Amino acid sequence: MTSPDLPAELRTALNAKLEGLSRNEAAGRAAAISETYRAGGGSGGTIKSESDALAYALARMPATYAAVVASLNGLTEIRPDLAPTSLLDVGAGPGTASWAAAETFPSLQDFALLDANEALRTLALDLTRKSSRLRGIRYELGQARTYVTHADTADLVIASYVINEIGETERAALTDAMWAKTKDTLLVVEPGTPAGYARIIALRARLIAAGAHVAAPCPHDGGCPLVAPDWCHFSQRLQRSRAHKQVKGAELPFEDERFAYVALSRTKVTARPSRVLAQPDVGKVEIAAKLCTPDGVVVTRVPRRAKADYARARRWRWGDAV
Numbered sequence: 001m002t003s004p005d006l007p008a009e010l011r012t013a014l015n016a017k018l019e020g021l022s023r024n025e026a027a028g029r030a031a032a033i034s035e036t037y038r039a040g041g042g043s044g045g046t047i048k049s050e051s052d053a054l055a056y057a058l059a060r061m062p063a064t065y066a067a068v069v070a071s072l073n074g075l076t077e078i079r080p081d082l083a084p085t086s087l088l089d090v091g092a093g094p095g096t097a098s099w100a101a102a103e104t105f106p107s108l109q110d111f112a113l114l115d116a117n118e119a120l121r122t123l124a125l126d127l128t129r130k131s132s133r134l135r136g137i138r139y140e141l142g143q144a145r146t147y148v149t150h151a152d153t154a155d156l157v158i159a160s161y162v163i164n165e166i167g168e169t170e171r172a173a174l175t176d177a178m179w180a181k182t183k184d185t186l187l188v189v190e191p192g193t194p195a196g197y198a199r200i201i202a203l204r205a206r207l208i209a210a211g212a213h214v215a216a217p218c219p220h221d222g223g224c225p226l227v228a229p230d231w232c233h234f235s236q237r238l239q240r241s242r243a244h245k246q247v248k249g250a251e252l253p254f255e256d257e258r259f260a261y262v263a264l265s266r267t268k269v270t271a272r273p274s275r276v277l278a279q280p281d282v283g284k285v286e287i288a289a290k291l292c293t294p295d296g297v298v299v300t301r302v303p304r305r306a307k308a309d310y311a312r313a314r315r316w317r318w319g320d321a322v
């Protein structure tokens with residue numbers, strides 16, 4: 001399992017960029033960017049300068065990195081054989097998903113990134129300049145669909161926190177274009193909100209109809225059995241560095257990032273365990289766990305008297321494959 005915390009090389013590169021930047025200014029810019037996000041806006045209108053890009057990276061990159069790592073951990077648990085050599089990172093921003101994929105897959109050699117935001121591209125190139133794995137990245141500046149249509153195919157394609165910034169019609173076309181360039185697996189990660197889940201579910205259904213198979217988190221390729229207002233999402237805890245706390249004006253040394261994801265593969269995965277959909281309820285008499293199984297959503301109850309099963313269920317965590 002890959003750690004959800006930023007790798008040392010990336011932390012060092014971010015800290016080096018911080019020198020000479022006022023923390024108060026960065027905090028102000030980060031707050032304005034977060035406000036735009038909360039109001040439903042994207043990054044295009046708010047991240048314009050180098051300091052905007054850095055403020056965004058300080059405030060949000062640790063959390064989106066943790067969400068991508070958690071999703072990749074979910075994928076590699078189901079596909080331990082997966083050893084991609086090429087990555088296409090769509091809407092790469094500061095390079096978050098590429099860093100996460102490099103940590104997860106020592107096999108990766110070829111990194112192609114794309115984004116429409118010049119300030120984020122410049123920052124990503126700066127951050128990777130001294131990286132042992134990422135200094136050779138190719139990073140194109142342009143519109144996602146145009147670029148993806150002309151890009152080389154890649155073993156692994158990732159779109160992390162991107163499709164929420166793209167209108168519905170364009171999103172469907174981009175979905176098809178990303179799948180067309182996927183040699184093995186496409187991973188899409190979104191905020192863990194009902195709207196993020198809805199986008200994941202729509203993309204999932206569209207690509208299953210096109211022949212894709214779910215590797216994670218679902219244990220089946222059927223329709224999602226959850227009924228609104230319920231929605232499928234997960235949570236990843238990450239540590240906050242001093243700079244991260246300062247930029248967010250936060251006291252707690254950690255935060256929990258809620259996210260939704262789907263990993264779709266070209267080949268069908270034979271063994272797909274059930275997925276824990278919420279933190280299990282550990283009571284004195286029994287453990288109650290909400291599971292997504294190949295036959296639908298169930299609440300499994302494991303009585304304390306079934307000692308071995310109870311001990312096993314005690315270790316279950318939200319998001320685990322069991």
Ligand SMILES: C[S@@+](CC[C@H](N)C(=O)[O-])C[C@H]1O[C@@H](n2cnc3c(N)ncnc32)[C@H](O)[C@@H]1O
Nearest residue numbers: 064091092093096115116117143144160161165
């Ligand atoms: C919230 S950021 C996520 C960045 C990064 N993937 C991450 O997980 O931290 C969304 C990114 O998508 C990019 N983006 C949005 N619409 C795009 C489009 N049509 N073409 C290319 N990039 C786009 C933005 O510029 C921004 O960098």
